[in-house]
Amino acid sequence: MTPQTKAPALDSVDDSWTRVRAGLVGQIGQDNFKNWIEPLVFLGSDSGVGRFAAPTAFIGTWVQRNYGDALRTLLCREGLTVTQLDFAVAQAPVPAMRVVPKDATALVAPAPQPAAAAAGAGEVDLPASPLDGRCTFDNFVVGKPNELAHAAAHRVAEGVAEGAGVTFNPLFLYGGVGLGKTHLMHAIAWEVRQKNPEARVLYLSAEQFMYRFVSALRFKDMHGFKEMFRSVDMLMVDDVQFISGKDSTQEEFFHTFNALIEQQKQIVISADRAPGEIDGLEDRIKSRLQWGLVVDLHPTDYELRLGILQAKAEAHMEQHPGVGVGAGVMEFLAHRISSNVRVLEGALNRLFAYASLVGREINLDMTQECLADILRASERKVTIDEILRKVADHYTLRMSDLLSARRARQVARPRQVAMYLAKTLTSKSLPEIGRRFGGRDHTTVIHAVRKIEELRATDGQIAEDVELLRRMLEA
Template structure:
């Protein structure tokens, strides 16, 4: 077998990592992530794309870059051949992206956002507010005002949590931008929990713990994104705990984000969970139809200013807001792709073109509900914690909602019974069968259960 056949899959993984770094999250997600590596032989790189348009766009705009990156990885690619995945065909498992090893971060004396650059689009002015996120938006604005004025801390910490693409990172960037613009003297440090860990490990390795502590404890506001990343990492949690306490004692602001509530982050020390709940904990709920439509209209206006020759037909925005409900990033990526296609081929954006251009996204969006979403909605409805539903507790006030959640997981997702059982605290599939049958019986005899199940189903499918 030629050497290039052995090395090509790993090379493609590294090329993807480099492209993700060069192109940025949005462009990578829109154009590179949908591609599937097939093979590389005799100088021909073979990929499949969801649509012929995506393959053509990648070839024209990124073909040279991809060939150069393969060359850097020791494989000569003279041409790229794109096939189109048949409609409805199962997508092969994604190639794992091998990111380059993180370099030890220099512990620079300045603390003005040294780790993570801010996205200039993520400001308060560009944040579309609706019922699912209005509390989080108001709290973020209040925190920014407090840091700008240098007065007493209102909520400390501010803890924002929710699923992917609901606006957590946007609000954190917006807080940092507002503070930087209104009070340039304020010392603000924004970074991900992963970067916090890398800086900590680097400080230990190079015996720079004094500089590390000085950097993190001399700021006016510390912002840590995706704090769930440090769960299970004891040494990093220990340093985070001491940093947290030091800043609280100095009346300095802390803003934290995660994908779940503090009490639901497995592997997080109890003392840290407790401190994360000291201030204000805000859940960013999944977007509703009205909010998605508002976001689309705002983004479309900005796109139309940059592409004055493009027109949008009636019903397109409403169609997208209805069909793509997973998260805002997917929604924005779909709109960006439509404008790119329209400007490339010189056609108006109508419903037919939308369905053709976004065929892969629309197929993926048909499965709207996940077990995590079901657990969250059921827990909220019955005023429980997600951890209660996953626990071994058998009290009726916990067991019945757990059975409702299992019933919804069976009827609204394509997960198998064993998969559902494992997701519900490692239970056997027979427990799921019993729960489904029990709720089916109760729906016919208990009007309250029937009403609860119907309400939750509508909320999850909205």
């Protein structure tokens, strides 16, 4: 009778597993390791069986199929006699679902939500899939540029959470960097999670969708891929423009999209452009992305930036109770930093960190000193040529029309709008602006600026045109 192999001491098992993990990183790469191996817990070996706890059966099956040989080889090198592997689903509480913004792995079966997650405090510890607890609807500052996107996202979250069917499908959110697309997608996931812990949500980037698809082809596991993506209650894909020009990935995305729509499952997509403006995307996919509701997150205006700053400052002051904010600081930042909200938040983070370290109030002098580099980078760089192009496009004119001597109202009014924007958005003098507009006198520029200022107060269309053009030029 062969004596049973004595299990190594716990410390020895932990040390062995640490070395095995290091060996696997070198063999399969950091991304694969983070997605598939990092969530595992090695329980030890017994009678030739290496035992692991996995967050889901799917992950255990995937690792067994794709990395089983490598695991067994490395474990044996550690002196552990392992001829087969066993993966059991962990019984310890895990987050209710996995929401994967940039590094998707797989669905995780629902389970009780940890108290920290329920409170929305900080970032929830999800294996390889962090969900930012700050990105909730409660923490989203709503203003005119984003109110439609916020309302649509809230409606989708309620529909999925209540199982009441989809109001519009898909929801397509698009806009530039730092305008709130990711925040709204996280907020949808949080809302669904809070109201319906049983809901299965998969959230990933289009790049990760492609990566999963290529991996499934490589390891001949298209069945597992389709099962992962078509068994969800809601699929959320970020930066869908990434799959433009990638024919095979687009083909699979098209079939996944259709399968979920047929099952009446919700789809939420984000991109940096509207569906019809994404070059290299198949027409049939563009058409489907426009089936539901397409919402543009406009560049922030002054009022929205100020509201965001005030909300963020209140949160900072709770963390740094000894730090005060002087008069005019928030208004100064909202005016000077208009590129995107991320830059604005980063500036505020730096200010509070600096003030807490040196023990001073945040005033305008400190702000200009501490944020000199950000303020320089955020200085307006709008040119008169850009203004002429934007205004000509907006009013369906040629740039030469704006520079001409034509006095017809359909040309003269846009020309005055362009002069007003040149005066308010650039540092050019009135004579310089006049020369750039076909050699006109500076008094013509003064008249144009005053006229547009008057019309903004009485003519809603002019006010809307000027505000839209200003946002586009400052974005």
